[in-house]
Amino acid sequence: MKEWVTMNERYRTFILLAQYRSFTETAKHMFCSQPTVSQHIQQLEKELGCQLISRKKRQIELTTQGEIVLAYAQKMQEMEQQLRLAVKQTQQENIKLYISHYIADSFFNELFDKNNTTYQQYPYEINSFCYEDLKSSLVENHAKFAVMPIYNADTIVHQSFDIDILFEEEFVLVMAADHPLASRKIIYARDLKNLSMLLPQSPYLGQHIKEALHKKAVPVYYIQMTNFEIIKKAVQQGMGVSFLPYKSIEDSLDKLTFKYVKGLSIKRKNGIVFNRNQILNEQEQAFCERIKKNLKMVSVR
Structure with a gap:
């Protein structure tokens, strides 16, 4: 369960990094340090066995693999929200x-x-x-x-x-x-x-x-x-x-x-x-x- 939560956090970090294209801005929105953001991305790349981002002229860009992972990560985030809503609705008894x-x-x-x-x-x-x-x-x-x-x-x-x-x-x-x-x-x-x-x-x-x-x-x-x-x-x-x-x-x-x-x-x-x-x-x-x-x-x- 702990590993699932950790993976979930890493995907969330990657989604925000793809949005802000900045480690600093991503860290601000996650209320964490910049090294933590870098660590999440490195761990995710290691687990998936591919490079997700590249730096060109101080600008962060997604690789082809990064674009694919981003699409799936967003779907996973949406499914998690739907899951939580479904569970909540079952808890509201008639x-x-x-x-x-x-x-x-x-x-x-x-x-x-x-x-x-x-x-x-x-x-x-x-x-x-x-x-x-x-x-x-x-x-x-x-x-x-x-x-x-x-x-x-x-x-x-x-x-x-x-x-x-x-x-x-x-x-x-x-x-x-x-x-x-x-x-x-x-x-x-x-x-x-x-x-x-x-x-x-x-x-x-x-x-x-x-x-x-x-x-x-x-x-x-x-x-x-x-x-x-x-x-x-x-x-x-x-x-x-x-x-x-x-x-x-x-x-x-x-x-x-x-x-x-x-x-x-x-x-x-x-x-x-x-x-x-x-x-x-x-x-x-x-x-x-x-x-x-x-x-x-x-x-x-």
Whole structure:
């Protein structure tokens, strides 16, 4: 390796000497002594077995062999620059984002605002998953961090990872526009008695909603569905009511109605879960800091 570096320096010396046609000027640009320049040229001539330069009337000229070596030396220098660039590009890993379906869909503008130059400068990929898949990605070390809901009941996440809470949001009671409760100004927990309550498939969120209703001693009929989008369609068809985050229905208020239930509060925290076994690079850290700033300023009902 040492010999390769030495050869590289000699070729660089020769390229500069061919440019300035002066040992003195070449030494100035290399920040070395004139004898060092002469030594580099002599060593290069010895290794190649030919004369590279000649002196005529105090003027340095390249020999025919020197012209050939110069052309190859310049190509070698260009290839070295290309090599360094290629290596540098491979070191810039993609910013791999693991985000819950809900956050990616409802807070896309906050995640990828136009002022965030991080994702504009570096390659990135978005992986949108449900809660359990995000958790598995962290546990299996596929994800360095994940933007996802936070549930106090999930002890594995709290014990195994570092968590930075971004925001907390309250779930609202969602119903069809023609539902009997839609015209009520005030709704109490007892008004939900014996209604069909549509729950998302997420076990932690489903349990979270059940516990809140259980504390109020409200008997309802639970119907499990895949996700928020399916639940919204079912609510529109009059199949039941549901507690959903306001952001998930914001674009459907022409078809749905939401209400707050007096004395009943269902809230969920969302944050960044960091894998302790993974180290974030500079670009990933910058991205996380940016979305922390954006999402912590989010005003949710």
